[in-house]
Amino acid sequence: MAKNKPSEPRTKNRIRHLIDTQWCKGCGICIHFCPEKVLEFDEQGKAKAVRPEDCIACRLCELRCPDLAIQIIMDKEDNHDHP
């Protein structure tokens, strides 16, 4: 299934970016420091994961978010497919 996808995720786990737009103040720190340029501003000036498939789960956004507005969630179910 996964091999038909044009850009296969680099990590075995599926990564979700849980962004609380109520808490995000749009400082752009996460966007600037993301090494894979996963995040961008949405139309309301809040952080949004526009290329989640490129995420390498380094968690720099989560560590440096001053608003505690980002959480990287690793979905572990996929582990069964990749022992």
Add this chain to the structure above:
Amino acid sequence: MKQKEFNFKDYIRNRYFPHIWCPGCGHGIVLGALLRAVHELGLEKNEIVVTSGIGCSSRISGYVDFHTLHTIHGRALAFATGVKLSKPSLKAIVPMGDGDALAIGGNHFIHAARRNIDITAIVMNNRIYGMTGGQFSPLSGSGKKATTAPYLTIDRAFDIVDLAKSAGATFVARSTVFHATESKDIIKKAITHKGFSVVEILTQCPTYYGRKNKEGDAIQMMEGFNTHTAKIGSKKLENNPNLIQRGIFVEDKTVPEYCEAYDQIIATAMKESL
């Protein structure tokens, strides 16, 4: 048992979020580092007491879901000393701003260090009084602009690390919010250390300090923390010794801790009275 994965929502009072800090303020990064440190140490929430004074940074005590005291300006260490002496089993953490710690509370700071009481002081140094509108602080340094120094400051800055060292603190370290993981690791060591620990974390105030001194936005200020600092013992520091040093400067385990020393005095006095 495997430790539960970190989720900051387990350690904060959700109802007070979003917090009051400005967009891009580094204080939130220090909060994150503190919560991660507590999680990785596996501490229970009711094992910790966070005491703070007044200022932007001191708002932390309202946001964390530990025992907390939001006290008076500069006197957080005095309150924490009282708490610690009455309940030495608690881990006392005191987040402070640079002005709260070294101007208003300067006296409490040096004497807490001299006593070597087991308290972890986290000095969030943004080099300005943010909450009251950008007045210069004892950490601003000379030649800086502030609301109260439109023609530049003339006062020299304290060096928190040198001051803490000479006042007798037995754990002294410095990091920045750019180095969030390093900050977390240092806070962990500071909490574990038995004695007075001082952790200076350079953080940005883009609203006042950054804007007035043309240091750019929060992102540029954070990049500055990377370029203007170097880890002690690193090649970068060797090549440019004028950079601000990061790392652990003092870790002395030989000095008796105040509460323990006090307990011994009590024991001696009790024997005498028998």
